[in-house]
Amino acid sequence: MLNIVIFGPPGSGKGTQSENLIKTYNLEHISTGDLLRKEISTNTQLGALAKGHMDKGELVPDDVIIGMIDSFLDKMKNANGVIFDGFPRTVAQAEALQELLKTYKTDVNVTLNLNVPDEELITRLIERGKTSGRSDDNLETIKTRLQTYNNQTKPVLDFYKKQGVAVDIKGVGTIDAIFADIKKAVDAVK
Ligand code: AP5
Ligand code: MG
Secondary structure, eight states: OEEEEEEOSTTSSHHHHHHHHHHHHOOEEEEHHHHHHHHHHTTOHHHHHHHHHHTTTOOOOHHHHHHHHHHHHHTOTTOSEEEEESOOOSHHHHHHHHHHHHTTTOOOOEEEEEEOOHHHHHHHHHHHHHHHOOTTOSHHHHHHHHHHIIIIIHHHHHHHHHTTOEEEEEOOSOHHHHHHHHHHHHHTTO
16 A cells, blocks of 8 residues: 655645645545534534634544544555545654554555745635635634644654655645655655
8 A cells, every 4th residue: 555644734735736646646535624624514513523623723632533544444445545634633643543554554655744834824825715615714723723733743744754754845836846746755655
């Protein structure tokens, strides 16, 4: 299996570049943010719990997220590989993912770390907010999301650096130019 973590702050292009990865490598995609938004739009109990956290730009509790990944992986036994988008976001999630993948005798092959300056992230998300309908695309929540990323999610990068699987990608430029760098990094491990 080819397992890719697409990593980076809010608005860095994880979802955008995941679409290119899916097309090029025929992989399954899990975006925990998309799954949570689906739970909200279908008014589930999990959705109600998640909304309170997401609207504030805070993380949804680890046990909820790890449970979602566990049931997703259970359906992925015959997949070519998986793109993890927006997950793991805490070191506890990264450790749990490693344990889960062990049961499938596989691991994360590469973590693509998209680098984008904060001002550009804010501009992108404010712009997206005009059409996205996402309740977290407003300046106040965007600022908290960036803080949450710096405090809780950035340490995940050190976890993958220690394992020698993290690759820095310049996340500014055209979508195609960024994907060309991503493709080089993925081809090097596949
Ligand atoms: P999530 O949905 O994962 O949001 P996020 O990480 O804040 O990131 P975004 O989806 O906003 O951005 P992206 O990196 O995908 O960028 P995109 O491609 O859209 O999470 C939302 C919330 O859910 C979290 O805050 C948390 O509460 C909860 N949650 C989710 N996962 C969780 C987990 N594992 N644990 C706990 N809680 C969790 O691009 C952004 C914009 O920029 C787009 O408009 C795009 O068109 C544009 N763009 C993309 N590339 C470029 C480019 N090269 N140049 C110019 N514009 C570009
Ligand atoms: Mg996204």
